[in-house]
Amino acid sequence: MSAPPLPAVQTLGLTRTYGSMVALNALDLTVNQGDLFGFIGSNGAGKTTTLRILATFLAPSAGQALVLGHDVVRDADAVRHVIGYMPDFFGVYKDMEVTEYLDFFGACYKIPTAQREKTVNDVLELVGLSEKKGALIGALSRGMQQRLGLARVLIHDPRVLLLDEPASGLDPRARIEMMAILQELQRMGKTIIISSHILSELQTLCNRVAIIEKGKLIYAGPVQGVRDQMQTGRVIWVKVSSDQTQAIELLKARPEVSQAESEDGHVKITLVNHDIDHSIVADTLVRGGARLIELREDELGLEEVFLRVTRGETQ
């Protein structure tokens, strides 16, 4: 029997304090290889601190963090070879040309000179910056600098990407393009940990998320899982062209329905639990002679989940 694959990132009781302020409080987190993992939390929740620790820039006060099995403190050099870290600021040398910048970081990763030119061209093509090769970084737009940051992260072909707010400050088009690049990278087999405030995008992009608040992990798992956990019952909205009161009576008679009421010209139905198939609503109405013209399920968005979670509405 083969051993289970190493988690891409694992933290055990990871704690970080700044004087008396606790930025991370015994964080236990596991990110599997190949995940596109969303890291959610309000400002000051500890996301950047976690990423900085994983990037070996900051030492933990207590606990342990492992990247592909390498300890970030004891085996920092090995960690640096397998990660690509993009902070929430540019950190660029504005008087350098685009290729010089990537060439410099390529040399820092000890990529041989002969191989570096091709690598630089490849990553520039991947992020769509090939036309800006000779441009000075200071003359690039914010979106382009962000892309250059991503190109820098990819220069040594890391297996784990740590991206702190990679889409912040970008216009909608640039954001969509950035997300497309990230999906492409996931397809290439990279593990991506992305912290962002744009939750609607994380919702479609990530397969797993973690929510942290005041340095503590509140939830970690699939996006659907957190929705299920948050929704006490399934909410279905229907519209009928016949008598709405009759439809409500029909639905209330079913044991699977906990509540049925009229709201904004629609009937709002709450099912007693999440596992009940919503087809029973359509079935009941059609059998009872009501004329059904619309049926939709109320999906809880990640933003709503986040707000509820951080308000302490979940356990």
Added chain:
Amino acid sequence: MTFLPIVERELRVAARRKGTHWLWLSAALLAMAAVFIVVLGSQRSASPQSLGKWVFHIVSGMAFTFGLLAGVFLTSDCLCSEKRDGTLGLLFLTDLKGYDVVLGKLAATSIVSVYALLAVIPMLGLPLVMGGVSFGEFGRMTLALVGTLFLSLATGMLASAMSQETRSAMMASFGVMLGLTAGVFGVSWAVYHVFNWKPVEYLALLSPLGAFMFSHEPQYNIGWSATGYWISLGLVFALGLGQLIAACLVLPRGWQASGLEVSRRSETGRAHRAVADGNPFQWLLERDAFPGPLTRVIASLLFLIWLCFLAATFLVGRADQHEMMMASFAATIALHVIGKSLLAVQASRRFSEDRRSGALELLLTTPIQVGTILTAQRTVLKCQFQWFQTALLGANLGLIATLIFVVGRQSNDWEPAAVLSTVCVGGSVLWLVDTRALTWLAMWMGLRGSRHHRAVLNSLSRILAPPWLAFGLFIFLTHGASSAWQVLAYWSLWFVFSILSALLAVKHRRRELLEDFRRLAAGDKKHTAFDALQPWSPGWKAAVFTRPAA
């Protein structure tokens, strides 16, 4: 409507800053220490009047030096840092005018120096009680010091308004102040002594040193001392005011320069230089063109002044030879101090700026080793300062040769020549020790994240201040020495003290850089296992109960 709104805000901010209060306290303590040293070191037979004169000369000299350098360290960064951060543009999007910003920033940065000067003035007034100094002298000196400080701060403001980078602003303001003091005064003095051409003396009135020297004049009402003093003081204030007006005019036009500059450079394009496989950080440092044209001009000017004094030693009659020799000696000391200051500027720059921009954080998450970074920094500094070091050691040798073969042989009095030659040798050794210590300390200061000009100031004050304080003490000890050999012994002791003080200042910093570079760059305090185990530390449970990963 509030008149000059930024001034009010900046003054409030500056008044709340700890550094403001620390500086005036330090200035007062320093002046008190100087008085204490003078009184302790004086001979028992010395009259209170002569003691008063010494106190007046030394305290005013210290305050004058502080005034000259205030602009370099206090105002030269204030506008260019806002330009780099892009915050200056935001101010100009409002109804604010150039003078609002310039005067606001001047108020914020100068309040510290004004407090420091105010703290020194009571010490300067002490000789009024001791005797030897009149009220007139005291008043004139106070005005001369205020004028010097104003000129220096205004020079820093103009340099800052015209520059993008802290280093160029510091260099420019230093260059202007040097030109206005040592340059103008030194040249007119040397020309007058060599060619006996009296009108050149008027040139010295442009220098704040002119007003300073005239205010020391005890026979103020005789000759043209009074006229000279007021003309010089007027010129100093006029120059300062002119520079402030120029800064107000330049700033609203210059704040967008950085973006334009970048795009213009982008259009012209530069030759791409591939990064070698060896040490990429060294490649990064070598991209920085240092010494630039401004530094070269300033350094050449300095060496030229030194050479003028040395040449004058041969040209003047025997009566003036001693003065010229001492002037060359003082110029050599000035060259040492300036060289060390330049080194502190350059050694702290990369770390300080990269830490602020975040580039250092990116670099430290790559596998590049800390040793590689530090080696690169030291290697490049060595190359960048090779020319200065060679010229400086050459200047020391030239001075020794002149002392031995010209002064000693002509006067047949070998003792002073031997003492000064030993001082030159000791100075050369101290240069080597201090530059090494400054390299480490300035890197450490830059890495700690303070602003570049503060990193430079802190490094210099830790390496140069203890020996210079001790220098004052030794001057007085040697003043009472009975023979030249006793003087030599004192000087030797001073060198040993200076070397030890430099080594001590840098001992822990060097180790910290080598062992805790990343922690320093992260602005992180040292955490020990003990910290995590404190019951009040929320990490203690995790530290105790976390099971290590298999």
